Amino acid sequence: xxxxxxxxxxxxxxxxxxxxxxxxxxxxxxxxxxxxxxxxxxxxxxxxxxxxxxxxxxxxxxxxxxxxxxxxxxxxxxxxxxxxxxxxxxxxxxxxxxxxxxxxxxxxxxxxx
Amino acid sequence: xxxxxxxxxxxxxxxxxxxxxxxxxxxxxxxxxxxxxxxxxxxxxxxxxxxxxxxxxxxxxxxxxxxxxxxxxxxxxxxxxxxxxxxxxxxxxxxxxxxxxxxxxxxxxxxxx
Numbered sequence: 726x727x728x729x730x731x732x733x734x735x736x737x738x739x740x741x742x743x744x745x746x747x748x749x750x751x752x753x754x755x756x757x758x759x760x761x762x763x764x765x766x767x768x769x770x771x772x773x774x775x776x777x778x779x780x781x782x783x784x785x786x787x788x789x790x791x792x793x794x795x796x797x798x799x800x801x802x803x804x805x806x807x808x809x810x811x812x813x814x815x816x817x818x819x820x821x822x823x824x825x826x827x828x829x830x831x832x833x834x835x836x837x838x
Numbered sequence: 839x840x841x842x843x844x845x846x847x848x849x850x851x852x853x854x855x856x857x858x859x860x861x862x863x864x865x866x867x868x869x870x871x872x873x874x875x876x877x878x879x880x881x882x883x884x885x886x887x888x889x890x891x892x893x894x895x896x897x898x899x900x901x902x903x904x905x906x907x908x909x910x911x912x913x914x915x916x917x918x919x920x921x922x923x924x925x926x927x928x929x930x931x932x933x934x935x936x937x938x939x940x941x942x943x944x945x946x947x948x949x950x951x
Contacts, residue, residue, distance in 0.1 A: 769941070781938055
């Protein structure tokens with residue numbers, strides 16, 4: 726039973742398209758995140774939600790819009806995809822509090838052509 | 839703002855040799871520190887974490903790390919490398935509030951037979 730699951734695992738799309746990535750966690754955590762890992766493996770937080778409310782938005786372009794319908798789900802919608810959006814996107818969840826470990830999904834490899 | 843520096847983007851060790859991965863952080867408040875491992879095409883998995891208390895922390899797969907406040911370091915070690923340790927390793931620091939993880943650049947470990 727996967728703790729944090731995200732779909733799809735691979736996504737290849739053309740520039741200008743709109744796409745969504747879905748994430749679900751069954752750990753009962755209050756906080757969910759989206760992280761981006763670039764081609765050099767560098768990981769950076771994009772968004773953080775706590776109980777469906779946006780807590781962190783790390784200067785991400787407006788083309789990226791997260792949505793949390795409930796605290797177990799956090800989806801990421803991307804409009805007008807650009808070549809530079811190609812990356813691996815990780816969903817994660819944790820209990821509230823900086824000492825809590827984050828549990829990560831398997832990642833979605835997005836390739837924009 | 840917090841930051842994490844991992845010295846060495848690549849480390850090559852022989853099977854059975856000591857693994858030492860270096861991590862230094864900057865933080866204006868007592869940090870929570872984490873080591874994660876990423877196997878190819880997978881998400882991140884927690885190896886160990888330091889929150890409070892004992893400064894020598896033991897984790898999974900025989901890894902341990904020592905928090906040294908005076909040196910602002912949290913180096914990861916394993917006495918004897920195994921082929922299965924080949925992976926990317928990330929050091930991360932968390933703020934006391936907000937759960938945001940700030941990652942180092944990662945260190946790729948190659949294990950030679």
